[in-house]
Amino acid sequence: MTTGMKTVTPELVREHSLTPDEYGRIKKLLGREANFVELGVFSVMWSEHCSYKSTRAHLKKLPTKAAWVIQGPGENAGVIDIGDGDACIFKMESHNHPSFIEPYQGAATGVGGIMRDVFTMGARPIAMMNALRFGEPSHPKTRHLVSGVVSGIGGYGNCMGVPTVGGEVNFHKSYNGNILVNAMCVGLARTDKIFLSAAKGAGNPVVYIGSKTGRDGIHGATMASAEFDDASEEKRPTVQVGDPFTEKLLLEACLELMATDAIIAIQDMGAAGLTSSSAEMADKGGSGIELDLDKVPQRETGMTAYEMLLSESQERMLAVLKPGREDQARAIFEKWELDFAVIGFTTDTSRFVIKHGGAVVADIPVTALSDEAPIYERPYAKRAPVTGAPTFDKSKPVLASLEKILAAPDMASRRWVWEQYDNSVMNDTVQHPGGDAAVVRVHGTKKALAITTDVSPRYCRPDPFEGGKQAVAEAWRNLTAVGATPLAVTDNLNYGNPQKPEIMWEIVAGIDGIGEACRALDFPVIGGNCSLYNETNGEGILPTPAIGAVGLLKDVTRMATVAFKRQGDVVILIGETKGHLGQSIYLREIEGREEGAAPMVDLAVEKKNGDFVRGLIASGRVDTVHDVSDGGVLVSVAEMAMAGRIGASIGMAALPEAAPFWFGEDQARYVIAAPFAEAEKIVKEARAAEIFVAELGKTGGDALVLDDKDRVPLARLSAAHEGWFPRFMAGEEIPATN
């Protein structure tokens, strides 16, 4: 046997991204020098990616509880109760660094990884979403990255037969050297059939299931915990290769095994593979674990213990079974033609013991890999939020600006993207991509889940706190806009290097903003993921705390969509418009500037307005709603008109200035449309409840008419809106930088 043992030197410690202090701590915990295998184990378990050492102290401040929360953060995914014995299990996770180096496989394995997190808990995945951020369209790599990431997501999700029902795509120069690929998976289980990862008890068999272990992805977790530089593309061998076919078999086999009562604990092998799955299971179960690597199914010969422990080969799971159930489990995995091997057992020693070739190659106290991992209260440098209202050119014609905005890279239709995702497989997709939130029916019931991902990174650099708040508020608003009751959140925090005090401040303020909004909206965080060190050559990304959120529609027939449905409906704006142009799409796309204060969210108003709108949908009085976000009111109205292929004639008398009203990004607003008699009642009720409400006009015709004088045909707006993405991807258009 080859141990591949090297002597641990300060140089080797540094290569493993551990500081001298951290190595000192390791020696103290072991009571001796670590060997090479143990150093590898510590390097991944103490990596930012696995240990959350920079953020853990702050993440504790997030609200995680509510009556409907079954499982909060700490497991593979969070779980909420959606009534009738049904549970919804979901999580969002990043795969940023791998996707930049190798976009197809990076994105594909991101999808595969998050699906395993959800089905390892006993859920059948029913919907996928993804939040993608790319560099500016004119950057030479952007088109290649968009193309690779989108086909990677589709390639994996389509084969799995789980619909990809929406998400976000943004472009900004801060992502030129560091794209973000955040994938979210939502699954369904029964509340009494949820599987956790606590490997309780001693002497229980530990079984390895799924694909064989190869040399791919070694040190992926460590890579995800470092900044990028120009040589990062040489890290391609650290990117894993996905096999969705095997994952599909693994899903079906696991669900079949879960239908028995053979499992004590189960966990997928994600970042840091066999090491983190086994150590975390032992840690949560308060037990020890002993594994014999000679029994691990291997794809190639001559693998060392170090390689096997750190491999991130995909489509693998680890389970602890009740003693004597091995043959029952083996039969299921053999039916699905997957590897199955008993590779160890749980112990009562509280130690993580690894054998290879008959020798012990690692022997570490379990808690040294979990609770004893360093936690840093990293210093941060507060900075005052950017304030002030920007100036703007008052002579610009409103409808020409609208047309330009609808064709802007961040605003144009994403049809080119989502037509590459199977969004209707499983036959339960009620709202497809393109609405405020996707709606997926709970199979065989009249209930449905609403799902969204949101964040406006352009608000988060000038004001990290308000930006974090706004991301949560917008997610809540999008769920509300389809009629769902928002239930819970998963946060995917993408930031730069936490060792820089100004970046650490963005992280701390962002988490505080998220926490404040989640508390005010009764919208607990049930899981999440941090991706730090998103920097290339010292340039950090915009702070991007992506929020994935789920809500419940008790009766899916009481639902709203964005499309105008009838001629002659009254178009109503709910919520106050002061005309906030700071950091707006209008300012960026029409004036070419990113300036001013980010919009503030008044959470009490947010809640009041949202509850009012949701009430209208739930009582069956309103079926046409769109939230107001990027681009402001006029963009919302235009999107409703394009979706329904029905025009509108709108206007607002006595405006001092047109642009702030039509394009301002004030928060807590919705546009709704309803027949005249209903609309009159709604306006009266809103006023009685002291909710700002304004009648904008009426639906009808095939154009958008403003103030009875200016008009633009819908066909022209649609052509602009639909045209940008395909033209860009075909290489016909390289727009100016944003």
Added chain:
Amino acid sequence: MKSAVIVFPASNCDRDAATALEQMTGTKTLMVWHQDSDLPEVDLVVLPGGFSYGDYLRCGAMANQSKIMGAIKAHAGRGGAVLGICNGFQVLTESGLLPGALMRNAGLKFICKQVGLSVEETQSAFTRKYDKGQTISLPVAHGEGNYYADDATLDRLEGDGRVMFRYQDNPNGSARNIAGILNEKRNVLGLMPHPERVVDPLTGGTDGRGLFQSLIETLS
């Protein structure tokens, strides 16, 4: 009408097909594992959509080597109805039960969208409840749906009235806009669009119902 849905490794529209059949017939659909060698006694066999064997080889090529295929060929040979949807259509062309082949989409990308189809023929167990020339809207979701056959075969398909559905706006480069064809004995249909996804107004429409109603009327 009794029906069975074949489950290959990584079939993923098997449940959808079964749900649609159960909704339309009111009776339980049998799920048949690819390693079985016998079919239960049924009127209709469905080869569902998905990515059998990951489609790592030519789509449908591995599934065609499955144990169950012998029984399916025998069922078809006896005149039993076989419906192949998407990946199922690919399996049927690989097996020789239907002529031609399905190649990579002309645009080289996976396409998922609702497409307009014209119902070309109503003289079949699969389409009798539609009107000839009727336009229906079904979703496609495939990367390799570009139907190809040589001109002589295409002429024969058209001459025999075996082109059942054509795309109104060809999404994948298929020869003569062909979306679905019948075999010579008119008991085996393969099509790329998904009728099983359009039997419920809430999830995309009801234009797929006609196909199932046709089968029920013919086979019950």
